[in-house]
Amino acid sequence: MVIYNNMVHRISIVNNDHINLYKKGNQYFGKSSILVGISPGNGYFSEKNMISILSGLCKLSPFVYILVPGEIHIHNFLGIGYTADMARKKAKKDTNQTNNRLARVVDIMQSELCISNFKIIDWSSEIEVNTRYQNNLCLILKEYDNNKEFQLSVNVMTYRYLTSRAKCRTINKLNVSEGVLYYLKELALFSAFINIFGEKVIIAYYRVWGDALVYIDKLFPGFYSYCSMIQYEVCDM
Structure with a gap:
């Protein structure tokens, strides 16, 4: 339970057995480090929710890696039909806003909540350059x-996501082949966990991940042995 500015928030772990990765995540939660992704441009990650999510996970886990995947956010805008220049500008704006919000949350966590068992991961310098x-x-x-x-599994999931993002926007047409790159690059990150972090890591996200992960297990034998997932939710009390 997190108390901040006279408001009480609670983060809870959803009892999700969607795929075996979630069963493992629930089993190892509290014992293994966690990677929590904060998506740029996603209204769910308000400053209020970030405080609850990050401080809650830090208090319940030995260590938390925090990632804002801003560098690959451009694929979302390219996927909903923006030009390269416009997509770059919009992705940068979303990422800067999210990073600024995260910086304020980190200051609160360190100075007011006395939480330090976390690290912010930089996509460019710690992931994108990694050989694995x-x-x-x-x-x-x-x-x-x-x-x-x-391909079909990834395309269907990407199409649904891009369609939801394209609402209330003036665009020419969806570009699924560009949009899938965001998801495929995330999958590459998951498959390289051991090499990047040097340990087994639980992926934490507030939504259920797609079934395409079963193909990653087939492509990289042992994937299920070093990767697991949990689904969390933030509740006001």
Whole structure:
């Protein structure tokens, strides 16, 4: 339970058995480090919610890695039909706003809540340059081109996501082939956890991830042994 500015917030872990990764996550929660993603431009990650999510996970887990995947956010805007220049500008604006919000939350966590068992991960310097990540991304992109079932699974999920983002926007047309790159790059990150973090990590997110993860387990034997997931929710009390 997190108390801040006379408001009480509670983060709880959803009892989710969607796939085996969630069963493992619930089993190891509190014992393993956590990676929590904060999506740029996503209204769910308000400053209020960030405080509850990050401080709650830090208090319940030995260590928390925090990631704002701003560098790949451009694929979301390219996917809903913006030009490269406009997509770059919009992605940068969203990412800067999210990072500024995160900086304020981190200051509160450190100075007022005395929480320090976390680290902010930089996509450019810690993920994108990682050789294992780069190699795995190449394999995933090749699998996406050659495995029609995998391709369909990723395309359907991406199309639904882009359609929801495109509402109330003036765009020409959706570009699913560009939009899928956001998801495929996230999958490459998940597949390279051991090499990047040097330990098993639980992925924490407030929504259920897609079924495409089963294809990653087939592509990288042992994936399920070092990766697991949890779904959380923030509740006001």
